[in-house]
Amino acid sequence: MEPFKRHTGLVAALDRVNVDTDQIIPKQFLKRIERSGFGQFLFYDWRFNLDGSINTEFELNAPRFAGASILLAGANFGCGSSREHAPWALADYGFRAIIAPSYADIFYNNCFKNGLLPVQLGDAEVARLFEAASAIPGYELTVDLERQWVVDDWGNKFGFAVDPFRRECLLKGLDDIGLTLQHEAAIAEYEAQRIAIN
């Protein structure tokens, strides 16, 4: 997994609450058997009209957000289905970090497995960033996982909390399975003790 230490990039603003994973990656695209190639289907039903033409009304299609690598979103981002295809699509599209006031649990967890950093900030802080993204053409942010802050060139600097273990794994690009298998003896011991009452 690609490590994440610090990233500076263009911000794309999606000012909606409760964006669910059916919107992030609609079900018809879950039929692939690879992990790659989902970026072209990100937010498909919102990005494209029924006839396949680009929906110019959709926020992320705005030309000024082309090439964005940081997604600014509303509360409860990633709710609904557990599909990990959602972070795969976001990462493949080019996003390296998401900033929102809150996330659904399964989606939040899935992001860390894919080198995509979900940053949680307070409501007022996120509102300020939405204002900045709206007012400043080419608005960029730096997301720093080592120092645990988000900072821009206009005086905004907000600290964020993140689970220390997840932070460590993401900073080093560590593979969960390899880490767990280091404790194979503990797993075997548990299995031996486990009373097969069930």
Place this chain on the structure above:
Amino acid sequence: MAKTLFEKIWDAHVVRQEPEQPALLYIDCHLVHEVTSPQAFEGLRLASRRVRRPDLTYATMDHNVPTWSRKLPIIDEIAKTQIDTLENNCREFGIPLYGLDSPNQGIVHVIGPELGITRPGMTIVCGDSHTSTHGAFGALAFGIGTSEVEHVLATQCLLQSRPSTFRITVGGRLPRGVTAKDVVLYIIRTIGTAGATGHVVEYAGEAIRGLTMEERMTVCNMSIEAGARAGMIAPDEVTYAYLEGREFAPKGEAFDEAVAYWKTLPTDEGATFDRELELEVSNLAPQVSWGTSPGMVISATEAIPDPDSWADENVRKAARRALEYMGLEPGMPIQDVDIDRVFIGSCTNSRIEDLRAAARIARGRKVNPHVNAMVVPGSQAIKRQAEAEGLDEIFKAAGFDWRESGCSMCLGMNPDILQPGERCASTSNRNFEGRQGRGGRTHLVSPEMAAAAAIAGHFVDVRGWEAAE
């Protein structure tokens, strides 16, 4: 020390716990289906790893399978690839598969309990958010992503941060015509779609105790729609009676020993929860969702709400957008809303009791000429039982399509989808934009309400409707 049901199960499954780290939890049962597993098996292959416990792993095909006929080849090339891939993976890694030609095939969260694979006190995971269903048995059951599926296949363990606990006590007795589906829609309506984020919910109280196992599964199934990590109901005599005799349940003396252990699981007197909520359902009406989130719910007696009735601008914006997508006007009584399709099925409501309830409404009546209605049993076993009871004849005589088992129109990954603008009364669990088909308009209801809507051609209050009919 007084412990909750959740704490007892969590503590009994911790393999390793370092300070400041998620716990390493042992997984007693791993359920697998064709959509979220291909990349996981491929990962094992690339790393030259085996499945650690094929004996604790069970697979089925449900999301992609056509419900029209098993005899015809699968037309969708990509869906066929996923199904073939699961077959190959199960063969290669030695995992039992309830495939398309299995008499026990069905929706993964239907067949687990049916076969007695799901039991109290277990940790159960699956690459699907409705894994919460199995919590109805007093198991700790939750959905995981594909990377975690790979992790469980390789290690039979899962890294999990300990969630908070939330007890929802539901008092009262359900009135006639009001179901477990209405209870859980009411809960989500009350606490919101992020109301239980970060928490494992335990459902307690008189109304919950009075539910059958299938009804408890309906409630636990939709826990995820409130953002819960898992939803659980303590096991009791109803649970033990359901499990006795099932294929994978312990037998004879082993069953008695199991029951003795299961009786130690319910929450101890005096145990505390991080959050508590009490609700009353003696006056609950049947519920209908109106919008594009499972929290956007009203009673069958109410009208479509006005977005301006909410104080929060974000909520108003979301409501306006939902009304536009759903093609509804504020103030319109829900009973005036006509429908085009009816779907009775899904891991929420496709079990034999759900089919009996719908059949009771359909018996001797006809589906409205403007409505296309279908019934999709949750498993082959349920299909056989329904046919033995003559329920299929009742549905077919009324003009419902009677289908093979699968996830079907819950999420439109197979040929059962809504066309843009079609309005559906659905017994499934999600009404997000495009969930059942791009542009499709989903209303979540109970099986009784869905069957009644099929006949009336619009939503009704099923309580008084039957008498009036």
